[in-house]
Amino acid sequence: MIYIYSFLFTGFVCLIGQLILDNTKLTPGHITSIFVVVGSALDIFNIYDLIVAHVGGGALVPITSFGHLLIHGGMVGATENGFIGLAMGMFDLTASGITSAIFFAFIFSLFFKPRD
Amino acid sequence: MEKKLYDKLVMTHKPKEHRGQNAFIAFVVGGIMGVIGQLLVEFYSYYLGLSSIDASIFMIVTLIFLASLFTALGFFDKWVKFAKCGLIIPITGFAHSMTSAAIEYKKEGLVTGLGANMFKLAGTVILYGVVSAYIFGFIRLIIMGGA
Numbered sequence: 001m002i003y004i005y006s007f008l009f010t011g012f013v014c015l016i017g018q019l020i021l022d023n024t025k026l027t028p029g030h031i032t033s034i035f036v037v038v039g040s041a042l043d044i045f046n047i048y049d050l051i052v053a054h055v056g057g058g059a060l061v062p063i064t065s066f067g068h069l070l071i072h073g074g075m076v077g078a079t080e081n082g083f084i085g086l087a088m089g090m091f092d093l094t095a096s097g098i099t100s101a102i103f104f105a106f107i108f109s110l111f112f113k114p115r116d
Numbered sequence: 117m118e119k120k121l122y123d124k125l126v127m128t129h130k131p132k133e134h135r136g137q138n139a140f141i142a143f144v145v146g147g148i149m150g151v152i153g154q155l156l157v158e159f160y161s162y163y164l165g166l167s168s169i170d171a172s173i174f175m176i177v178t179l180i181f182l183a184s185l186f187t188a189l190g191f192f193d194k195w196v197k198f199a200k201c202g203l204i205i206p207i208t209g210f211a212h213s214m215t216s217a218a219i220e221y222k223k224e225g226l227v228t229g230l231g232a233n234m235f236k237l238a239g240t241v242i243l244y245g246v247v248s249a250y251i252f253g254f255i256r257l258i259i260m261g262g263a
Contacts, residue, residue, distance in 0.1 A: 006154040007147035010206065014146025015139055017201035022135045028204045029240050035205060036245040044256045057157030058150030060172045061179070061206045066241065070249035071256070078257050086253050090246060093173065098242070100177045101184070101211050102234070108188035109218035109230060115190040 006058020009051065013062040032063050039067030069093040138200060145202030153179065153206075176207055183208035187215040213237035 017031050026034075039062075042048040048068040052059045059065060070090055077089020091098070153175055160171035186192035192212055196203050203209055214234055221233040235242070 003151050003154055006150040008150075010150025010153070011143040011147030014149075014202045014205045015143040017205040018139045018142035019135075021201055022138055028201070028209070029237055031201070032204065032209060033240045033244040036241055037248040040245065040249040040252050044252050044259070046260075055150075057154035057172055057175055060157075060176065061150050061153035062146070063205055063207060063210060063241065065176075066207070066210070067245050067249055070245050071253050074249055074253040075256065078253065083254075083257070086250065086257065090249060090253075093169075096173050097176045097180060097207065097210075101180045101214050101238070104181055104184035105211065105214040105218045105234060106230075108184050108215055109222050112188040112190075112219060114219045114222070115193075 002056045002058075005055045006061075009055045010058045010061050013064060035062065035064045036067040039064030040071045041067075043068050043071045066094060066097070069097075141199055142202040142205075145199035146205060149179075149202070149206040149208065179207050180211040183211035184215045187212050188219065210238055210241060 013035070017035065020026055020031055020034075021028065039048060042051075042064070048059070048064070049072075052065075052068070060069075070093075073092035073094065074086045074090045076092065077085035077087070079085070081088060156175040156178055157168065157171045160166050160174045161168055164171075164174075166174065183192060186195075192203075192208075193216065196209075196212060203212070214237070217236050217238075218230050218234045221229040223229065224233075
């Protein structure tokens with residue numbers, strides 16, 4: 001059942017993105033930025049947590065989860081160190097994703113040539 | 117007046133995009149990505165005995181690794197052209213934009229080319245993610261008093 005929810009949720013998010021891309025002049029860069037902001041906005045009142053609890057891993061695949069993980073890491077830091085902790089914990093959960101993206105992009109770009 | 121006429125002329129010759137088909141493909145491919153994500157989370161939490169948060173971080177790293185590798189090998193661009201938002205919206209789009217920018221600008225030098233241009237597309241995601249997460253985190257801290 002959780003696989004069906006994963007399929008429907010991620011598919012639905014991608015569908016909205018595709019509709020925005022086709023019907024407006026926004027570029028993919030605009031859309032991914034909007035989705036990240038939406039993801040963190042949904043976490044003000046724990047809505048995205050609720051989605052993750054019901055949908056499982058599928059809710060963490062779209063880029064909206066990036067905003068969700070940013071604000072989540074910030075909240076964990078904030079409970080320990082107050083408002084400064086918000087900045088301290090901000091990258092805690094996304095650090096692995098950003099680091100690995102930078103690392104793999106660099107390593108692969110050294111070994112592979114551009115193709116058309 | 118002439119510009120209006122020109123715009124009209126351009127519109128008639130613009131190739132028609134199949135919006136319905138694009139949306140359907142994005143839905144199906146995006147859904148498959150979601151299922152793969154869930155499968156990886158269950159795989160890692162079952163075989164490596166990780167907590168669900170650790171397993172989901174492993175899943176994200178795995179998807180980023182695969183997207184970077186396939187982009188470097190050259191066939192991820194074709195997939196993105198076919199599925200569009202079905203692969204751009206998932207975390208794979210983030211890795212794809214970074215790797216393709218890195219490979220494209222490598223010939224301009226390791227610092228001025230690769231280093232300066234790597235975050236061209238991914239930088240906006242990180243920028244707006246951090247700014248919005250900070251503001252909304254502030255709001256949440258005031259309203260709900262933390263996690």
